Amino acid sequence: MRLAILLPWLAFLLQACVGGPAATDQQTVLISGANRGIGLEFARQFAARGWRVIGTARDPAAAAELSALAAADPDVSVEPLDVTDVGAIDALAARLHGRPIDLLLLNAALGPTPQSAMLPLAKLDFELARLSFETNALGPLRLTRALMDNVTASTRRQIVAIGTDSGSFGATSKAPILYHYKASKTALHMYMLTLSFEAPARGVTVAILHPGLVGTNEQLARFPGAMKTPDSVAGMMQVIEGLTPADNGRFLDWRGESMPW
Ligand SMILES: NC(=O)c1ccc[n+]([C@@H]2O[C@H](COP(=O)([O-])OP(=O)(O)OC[C@H]3O[C@@H](n4cnc5c(N)ncnc54)[C@H](OP(=O)(O)O)[C@@H]3O)[C@@H](O)[C@H]2O)c1
Numbered sequence: 001m002r003l004a005i006l007l008p009w010l011a012f013l014l015q016a017c018v019g020g021p022a023a024t025d026q027q028t029v030l031i032s033g034a035n036r037g038i039g040l041e042f043a044r045q046f047a048a049r050g051w052r053v054i055g056t057a058r059d060p061a062a063a064a065e066l067s068a069l070a071a072a073d074p075d076v077s078v079e080p081l082d083v084t085d086v087g088a089i090d091a092l093a094a095r096l097h098g099r100p101i102d103l104l105l106l107n108a109a110l111g112p113t114p115q116s117a118m119l120p121l122a123k124l125d126f127e128l129a130r131l132s133f134e135t136n137a138l139g140p141l142r143l144t145r146a147l148m149d150n151v152t153a154s155t156r157r158q159i160v161a162i163g164t165d166s167g168s169f170g171a172t173s174k175a176p177i178l179y180h181y182k183a184s185k186t187a188l189h190m191y192m193l194t195l196s197f198e199a200p201a202r203g204v205t206v207a208i209l210h211p212g213l214v215g216t217n218e219q220l221a222r223f224p225g226a227m228k229t230p231d232s233v234a235g236m237m238q239v240i241e242g243l244t245p246a247d248n249g250r251f252l253d254w255r256g257e258s259m260p261w
Pocket of ligand 1: 032033034035036037038039057058059081082083084106107108109110111135162163164165210211212213214215216217220
């Protein structure tokens with residue numbers, strides 16, 4: 001009888017000590033390049049699922065839709081970040097020091113433009129090559145190193161890089177186009193694969209996701225079969241939700257199917 005009276009109080013005390021289920025269950029995602037396209041849609045969908053979202057943007061003042069999301073949801077915040085700026089990466093890591101990041105979503109990238117995409121060897125712009133590698137390969141790797149302790153301190157401990165079939169030797173189109181985009185994304189894939197060999201020692205899972213062909217701009221949207229951004233992101237959300245340590249080092253598409261390297 002006395003135990004029956006005490007039990008609810010014990011349960012209450014236990015919940016107060018551990019912070020209660022709502023406080024402990026909320027997870028944090030950091031999304032680079034969250035001001036438009038796939039990154040913005042990830043921010044929307046993670047926020048809708050009750051995650052704490054840290055969305056980065058090169059120019060937060062111009063990130064109207066991300067800022068509106070943050071204004072409407074106290075769990076969404078915006079951080080300035082250019083992934084080619086080593087000082088900005090260090091400053092972000094300093095601001096986030098001690099905050100667990102369950103999912104580091106390496107999304108920001110310098111994609112092909114209508115002017116650069118089709119250029120053949122003779123017309124290649126090597127300054128664009130440098131910027132592509134800085135943005136698409138070195139930037140994500142530097143950001144990962146800067147935030148590795150945050151990921152390790154979290155519950156989920158996942159790093160997901162948004163790769164592409166264009167950077168896959170087995171899946172890329174055989175057309176002589178997109179030189180710098182393809183090569184810089186292949187470098188990203190290899191950086192992530194190599195990272196996956198040391199990540200398990202810290203309990204971290206690393207995966208690469210190909211979003212499919214997604215109509216994030218007018219040019220892409222005109223391609224036959226281009227997906228709507230929310231559909232691709234909904235698919236990738238499902239894949240991310242199902243990731244386990246057994247998926248470490250895998251390259252998957254938005255449906256969860258294995259991609260060739
Ligand atoms: N769309 C597709 O069909 C497709 C297919 C395969 C893979 N992907 C990959 O999916 C990801 C998202 O693609 P998306 O179509 O959404 O691209 P997007 O619309 O071009 O958006 C790219 C994002 O990256 C940001 N970004 C570019 N350079 C940056 C830098 N130096 N520092 C920080 N942020 C930077 C952009 O910010 P600003 O607004 O400041 O430029 C923007 O937020 C990329 O990794 C892309 O390679 C896309």
